[in-house]
Amino acid sequence: MFDICELHEPGTLEEAKAILAENPGLKVIAGGTDVLIRLQHGSLAGAGLLSLKNLHALEEIVMLGDGTISVGAMAPFTTIFQSGLIRRHVPVLCEAAVSMGGPQVRNVATIGGNICNGAVSADSASTLFALDALLKLETSTDERIIPMGDFYAGPGKVNLRPGELLTAVLIPREGYEGMGGHYIKYAMRKAMDIATLGVAVVCKVREDRFVDLRIGLGVAAPVPIRCFEAEAYAKGKEVTPEVVQEIARLAVKPAKARTSWRASKDYREHLIEVLAQRAVAEAVKRGGGCCAD
Amino acid sequence: MQKRIALKVNGRPVQIEIDIRESLLDVLRDRLQFTGVKQGCSVGECGACTVLIDGVPVNSCIYLAAWADGKSVTTVEGIAQDGRLSPVQEAFVEEGAIQCGFCTPGLVLSTTALVESGKRFTHDEVRRELSGHLCRCTGYQKIIDAAERALREAEAASE
Ligand SMILES: Cc1cc2nc3c(=O)[nH]c(=O)nc-3n(C[C@H](O)[C@H](O)[C@H](O)COP(=O)(O)OP(=O)(O)OC[C@H]3O[C@@H](n4cnc5c(N)ncnc54)[C@H](O)[C@@H]3O)c2cc1C
Ligand code: FES
Ligand code: FES
Numbered sequence: 001m002f003d004i005c006e007l008h009e010p011g012t013l014e015e016a017k018a019i020l021a022e023n024p025g026l027k028v029i030a031g032g033t034d035v036l037i038r039l040q041h042g043s044l045a046g047a048g049l050l051s052l053k054n055l056h057a058l059e060e061i062v063m064l065g066d067g068t069i070s071v072g073a074m075a076p077f078t079t080i081f082q083s084g085l086i087r088r089h090v091p092v093l094c095e096a097a098v099s100m101g102g103p104q105v106r107n108v109a110t111i112g113g114n115i116c117n118g119a120v121s122a123d124s125a126s127t128l129f130a131l132d133a134l135l136k137l138e139t140s141t142d143e144r145i146i147p148m149g150d151f152y153a154g155p156g157k158v159n160l161r162p163g164e165l166l167t168a169v170l171i172p173r174e175g176y177e178g179m180g181g182h183y184i185k186y187a188m189r190k191a192m193d194i195a196t197l198g199v200a201v202v203c204k205v206r207e208d209r210f211v212d213l214r215i216g217l218g219v220a221a222p223v224p225i226r227c228f229e230a231e232a233y234a235k236g237k238e239v240t241p242e243v244v245q246e247i248a249r250l251a252v253k254p255a256k257a258r259t260s261w262r263a264s265k266d267y268r269e270h271l272i273e274v275l276a277q278r279a280v281a282e283a284v285k286r287g288g289g290c291c292a293d
Numbered sequence: 294m295q296k297r298i299a300l301k302v303n304g305r306p307v308q309i310e311i312d313i314r315e316s317l318l319d320v321l322r323d324r325l326q327f328t329g330v331k332q333g334c335s336v337g338e339c340g341a342c343t344v345l346i347d348g349v350p351v352n353s354c355i356y357l358a359a360w361a362d363g364k365s366v367t368t369v370e371g372i373a374q375d376g377r378l379s380p381v382q383e384a385f386v387e388e389g390a391i392q393c394g395f396c397t398p399g400l401v402l403s404t405t406a407l408v409e410s411g412k413r414f415t416h417d418e419v420r421r422e423l424s425g426h427l428c429r430c431t432g433y434q435k436i437i438d439a440a441e442r443a444l445r446e447a448e449a450a451s452e
Contacts, residue, residue: 001314006294007359029357036316036355037336053360078349102425103403104343104352191424192338 002039006048013055013138017165021140024162026050030074030113033105058112058167061085067173070136073112073166077124078103080111090171091286092181092202096127099185102192112166115151118158118223125152125224127183127200130216132175136168137161145170152223178204179212180287182279186271188262195219196262197271201279203234205288210234213247213280220255220272227251227276239284248277298362302327303371311358318342318353320361321368329369329398333427340426343399344368350403350425369398372405380450381405381443390439392430400426404440408447419444 008026010016020026027047029035038044052058058074061083069089071080080086080097087094100123101109114122115135129148136145140163153159160166181202187193198218204211213234215227230250237243257268294313301307302325311320318335321327321344333341335354342354345367372379378386381404391397400423407414407422414422419440428436 001312001319002316002357004314007296007313007357009359032355032357033337036357040336040355051357051360098421101337102340103422104340104350104425105337107349107351108356191421 002036003042003045004039004047004049007051008049009051009054011054013058013165013167014140016050016052016055017138017140017163020050020165021163023048023050028052028116028165030110030116031076031108032113033101033109034113034117034119052112052165063089064170067177069171069176071111071169071171073168074110075112076108076110077101077106077114081106090131090176090181092127092183092200092283093124093131093171095181095183096123096185096198096200099123099183105192111169115148115169116158116160116166118152118156120155120221120223121195121198121219122224123183123185123195123198123218126198126216126218127181128169128171128216129224129226130181130200130202130214131171132214134170134172135166136170137164138167139163139165148224149226155222176202178288180205180283180285182282182286184275184279186275194262197268197275199272199275199279201276201283203280203283203287205239205284208239210237210239210243213283215247215251215276215280217251217255217272217276220257220268222256225254227254229253230276244277244280244284247280248273251276296359296362298359300361300363301365303367304365313357313359315358316354317344317351317356317358317361317366320358321353321366327368327370331395331398333395338427339396340399340403341396343402343426345402345406348406348409350399350406352425367402367405369401372401379405380446381408381439384439384443384446385436388435388439388442390431390435396426396428396430396436400428400436400440404443407440408443411451413448414444416441 029049058072060072077097114124179202183200185195186197200216203213230247252272257265259265299308321330331341333339337352337355344353
């Protein structure tokens with residue numbers, strides 16, 4: 001049995017926000033694939049849960065009037081993977097979605113839970129970061145929209161204020177339009193494994209030059225990071241194997257790789273360079289270029 | 294804290310008072326005696342506890358029983374009809390995909406969901422869709438063979 005003392009199951013977002021405002025100590029539970037594991041392992045003992053399971057309106061994936069793609073926080077990864085809208089406009093997010101866990105986990109694990117859990121290995125995080133995604137956070141009285149980069153506070157720590165819920169992940173039009181993308185999850189097993197490294201690249205190539213390039217890395221530092229120096233270097237450059245190699249070399253710079261049982265620091269840095277190169281080359285192909293490799 | 298839930302298990306309506314601390318696995322195995330739902334790891338890794346919730350494969354060990362209110366749950370006990378094995382079960386038997394059998398209920402359910410989706414799956418997609426199950430005995434090849442056989446036969450039957 002899970003060691004919990006109460007369970008609230010509101011049917012609407014308004015209700016959920018009101019309950020959380022009154023009981024800021026409640027632990028939010030979405031799909032539960034992190035929360036219930038932690039309970040199973042004995043942490044969070046005695047917690048009261050606020051379940052978002054019945055907030056079906058938060059599962060919606062829609063395009064807003066200005067072209068922003070809004071992915072509801074409660075959308076499970078299978079829904080994202082199968083969404084025609086995502087497949088058409090942000091296929092790299094499908095790639096990231098289907099790389100996480102296994103089918104039964106993807107059927108319940110939500111994108112909101114993946115982000116709010118704050119794990120540096122979260123498979124959606126590096127891709128959303130590369131897409132310049134924004135997070136919509138709501139309390140019973142307030143609402144704010146912040147960039148992904150401002151949300152991560154440290155390993156397993158996110159900037160959720162008391163009473164705040166993540167309601168949607170917003171991918172602005174400039175974040176995805178005309179961009180090719182590729183996500184590489186490097187892990188020991190092909191399924192049901194946590195990433196040793198995650199590399200997400202989106203880029204736009206016109207007339208064989210990089211118009212835009214963005215790289216997000218997971219498990220390269222205590223929080224998901226962007227490779228701003230590599231991105232700035234790429235802009236306007238002709239797509240050549242040498243340039244792609246230099247981008248990959250620069251991508252290692254912001255990393256704060258460390259040695260763990262999964263991999264040593266040196267190995268991780270080597271992986272970043274090699275996989276960034278591969279991911280950029282593939283993203284270039286998908287983003288309108290051809291001669292990166 | 295107690296909660297009264299009403300659900301369907303294998304097509305039959307069930308009303309039961311559960312403890313909110315219980316997982317769906319606890320309720321199905323210990324209260325309703327559907328012991329075809331296996332308890333392996335209890336942390337979502339092995340797939341032995343897989344059931345279908347409204348047709349979708351879910352690990353019942355990391356699913357609150359309270360969430361099953363209003364849902365339709367299928368366990369392996371609900372797959373055979375009138376004492377006859379389903380085509381998916383037949384395929385597992387025919388291909389020799391069962392050794393100790395501990396992983397079999399979950400795999401039969403995941404395969405059933407694939408068949409019932411009516412979609413086509415490539416070899417790699419079948420492997421991907423069954424990747425949430427661990428089997429300590431077979432080496433997986435015969436399980437994949439069984440799933441592909443079931444999918445092939447279902448497709449042939451629908452033509
Ligand atoms: C077997 C297994 C394999 C896994 N494999 C992977 C993998 O390959 N890659 C990966 O990235 N993850 C993996 N995970 C981890 C987990 O499945 C994901 O992080 C998942 O996305 C969490 O979503 P959830 O809806 O289940 O979150 P929950 O467990 O419900 O919640 C996670 C955290 O987020 C908070 N939270 C959830 N929703 C909100 C919200 N809307 N507003 C505010 N706070 C919220 C919760 O309070 C909690 O702290 C795996 C888990 C298991 C059990
Ligand atoms: S017992 Fe549920 S996944 Fe292992
Ligand atoms: S047959 Fe023994 S675990 Fe699969």
